[in-house]
Amino acid sequence: GESVGLHLPTLSVQEGDNSIINCAYSNSASDYFIWYKQESGKGPQFIIDIRSNMDKRQGQRVTVLLNKTVKHLSLQIAATQPGDSAVYFCAETSGANSKLTFGKGITLSVRP
Amino acid sequence: DTEVTQTPKHLVMGMTNKKSLKCEQHMGHRAMYWYKQKAKKPPELMFVYSYEKLSINESVPSRFSPECPNSSLLNLHLHALQPEDSALYLCASSQGWGDSDTQYFGPGTRLTVL
Numbered sequence: 539g540e541s542v543g544l545h546l547p548t549l550s551v552q553e554g555d556n557s558i559i560n561c562a563y564s565n566s567a568s569d570y571f572i573w574y575k576q577e578s579g580k581g582p583q584f585i586i587d588i589r590s591n592m593d594k595r596q597g598q599r600v601t602v603l604l605n606k607t608v609k610h611l612s613l614q615i616a617a618t619q620p621g622d623s624a625v626y627f628c629a630e631t632s633g634a635n636s637k638l639t640f641g642k643g644i645t646l647s648v649r650p
Numbered sequence: 651d652t653e654v655t656q657t658p659k660h661l662v663m664g665m666t667n668k669k670s671l672k673c674e675q676h677m678g679h680r681a682m683y684w685y686k687q688k689a690k691k692p693p694e695l696m697f698v699y700s701y702e703k704l705s706i707n708e709s710v711p712s713r714f715s716p717e718c719p720n721s722s723l724l725n726l727h728l729h730a731l732q733p734e735d736s737a738l739y740l741c742a743s744s745q746g747w748g749d750s751d752t753q754y755f756g757p758g759t760r761l762t763v764l
Contacts, residue, residue: 570750581654581740581755582693589750627692631750636681637706638753640692 550647557615561628561641564609568630572638573602573613577624585613585626615646623648653677654756656741662762665731671759673724673741679754681705681747682724684716685740687758693740699724700747731763 551557563571569590574582588595588602588611595602601614611628628641654675663669673682681700685693698706699718707716713735715727724741738758744751 572752574755579760581656581738581758584752584754587752625690629692633750634748636744636747636749636751636753637695637698638693643690643692 547642548645548647550649551618552649553618553620555618557613557618557622557646559613559615559626559628559644559646561611561613562609563611563628563630563639563641565630565632565639566609567632568609568639569633570631571602571604571611572629573600573611574627574629575622575624576627576643582627618646618648620648620650622646654741654743654754656739656756656759658759659757660760660762662764663728663731664764665733667731668727668729670728671726671739671741671761673726673756674722675743675754675756676722677743677754678721679743679745680721681744681751682718683742683744683753684714684724684726685742685755687738687740693755697726698747705747728761731761733763736761736763 572587573585576582586597586602599616603612625643627643629638657672684696687693696710697716702718713730717725740758741756742753744753
């Protein structure tokens with residue numbers, strides 16, 4: 539079936555470095571993509587989204603890149619801080635409704 | 651404001667108990683969702699309400715019974731649960747259901763079934 543997956547289960551980065559979290563999706567009809575951050579004991583928090591008519595979107599310290607040709611999504615975090623430590627999920631939806639398909643999740647660990 | 655609130659934060663119940671989880675949003679969203687999340691896994695969709703009507707039931711056992719009393723409130727009634735139902739239960743809401751709208755999540759209720 540269709541799935542959204544992440545390449546790496548964990549990512550460890552030095553504080554101050556840039557982080558890149560990658561996500562692959564398989565549904566070519568997907569047209570809306572979201573990154574969520576989930577801290578321990580909390581619900582997923584919306585970080586940034588992108589629609590399929592764009593290939594890049596920037597927020598505060600975060601950038602999402604979409605490559606529809608290879609069905610690849612990435613989240614870039616600039617100057618990674620200890621507060622960025624969390625599990626990150628990519629999610630996508632195909633436009634027929636708002637049902638989300640989540641990736642497996644990747645843990646970002648920031649070393650001081 | 652993108653706040654979804656959930657009560658209680660933690661719940662411990664026996665297999666014969668009846669309890670309810672509550673969710674509330676005041677963003678004017680017309681779609682509300684229940685998810686179940688096990689440790690180190692992504693959320694799994696259980697139910698979707700759109701305009702206070704049940705739109706999707708993802709083959710959830712009948713021991714979970716959702717209710718949407720009005721457009722701001724969503725309940726999940728629990729009865730005769732099993733220990734494997736222990737999980738984080740998340741509520742979410744979005745502007746609508748049919749237009750790829752962003753879902754905003756609440757903090758969750760950590761449920762333990764003894």
